[in-house]
Amino acid sequence: MSNSNKKIRDKIIGLGESSARKSYYPQLLENIRELKEERAKLIETVHTLEEREKELENLVEEKSILLEEVHHRVKNNFQIISSLLNLGRNSALLPSEAANFSETGRRIQVMAQVYERMLHSGILLKVQIAELLRYIAADAYYSVKKPGVRINYRMNENQLFCGVDLATPLALIVNEVISLLYSYAFSDGSGELNIELAPDTAMDSAGNTAYTIRVFDTGPGITESTKEVLEKQLGVILIRNLCSQIGGSYNYIPTASGNYNIIFSISLNKDQAA
């Protein structure tokens, strides 16, 4: 059979099974060899990646433990600082000095509370605002105990968080305002202490909701002379310092009887509260 005849025959009857086998057989073997090589490489890659996975998992675990340990040390440090302040208080010569140390101690407790709330918020470096305010108010209440004063919480925003950088001065201010109110605003032992956290009725130009926190009394109020005394007190100086840092305001509102109610308020924009 001539070459051209063979070509024609192949064209007509197709490559017979035998011819197909003859040409494909080594190709298939080569194919298998290549696939096996690829498999070996892929298995090696999987092993390398699995090792890397384990390594990274260990690193994550290590860093989590480290973070826990740091938290533990921070809490420990707060305790040591409290002890140091107690020592200072115990060595005080005047009752006013002891009170000064106790108040400083309470302020540091407030900072410890913020750290504690941060750890419990589930979002690191964030604090749930309403929860924090409740804790601060409850701590202040237990250190004063004025059963005639009713405390109203008006805070339905349970999913509103802010960063600890804001929460720390905020908590210090609220603690100070509540202490002031308990000490001065309810001279007849009755009245209401209000803590509010609510969205503003109007949105800003970008369509974002801002929130306002208000702490104020509706008691009989303080007199003009008490107001002047307060303005020289450490607590009010601290409130004013911290307000200028975070943009809050501390004011006296004249009452019908010529006295003053105290109000602290701060507006939180969407960058501060989310």
Place this chain on the structure above:
Amino acid sequence: MSNSNKKIRDKIIGLGESSARKSYYPQLLENIRELKEERAKLIETVHTLEEREKELENLVEEKSILLEEVHHRVKNNFQIISSLLNLGRNSALLPSEAANFSETGRRIQVMAQVYERMLHSGILLKVQIAELLRYIAADAYYSVKKPGVRINYRMNENQLFCGVDLATPLALIVNEVISLLYSYAFSDGSGELNIELAPDTAMDSAGNTAYTIRVFDTGPGITESTKEVLEKQLGVILIRNLCSQIGGSYNYIPTASGNYNIIFSISLNKDQAA
């Protein structure tokens, strides 16, 4: 050809190439199909692992940032606490009250210094002991300034670390001892304040080296009556409290002239210093 004849023929001449091809051909194709399936699965596994790797790398990065942020907040908290103590000092009515606040503030600075040294040690939760002691001594020196007093550091163990849980009380004690020495031990304005950290000459039964820290003066010493005054002071009360926590000792050593030198010492075993 009968069946038995064919078997004999096959046995003698072996399976011809054609027969081999006939029986292997589908097997090879099946082999290739399986290998390709395996390859697809392996590639999928590699993709999954690569995604997991990226995820874990992000998590490690996230936790590192978090840790940095927590450190930043801790430092920030120390600053706020210092401000609170400054406020307390500024509202003091008596010089002794102001001094009491200043001392408490310095103690908290010491704690902040321990935290700072921890961050710089390169080993989280660990502090390089000699470096820490130098910093504490330098800080104490700058707050007192007694140029006539020479301070001797005898610490060649530059690779000795301890945990922050030990470092914090240790630093507080050393700060307190140095302050006491500066205030009382160099009544004529001269003398030597020695800070030593050295391996013990004898090893323990397990063949481990223990280390001893010593802080002491070789000045003219304090009198019996000063010693009695000191024992009632806040600083010494604090030293004794902290010594009982970490196992150090604070003592008075009689001098030839009938006075007393002050010595603090603590022995660190291999679990404490490594």
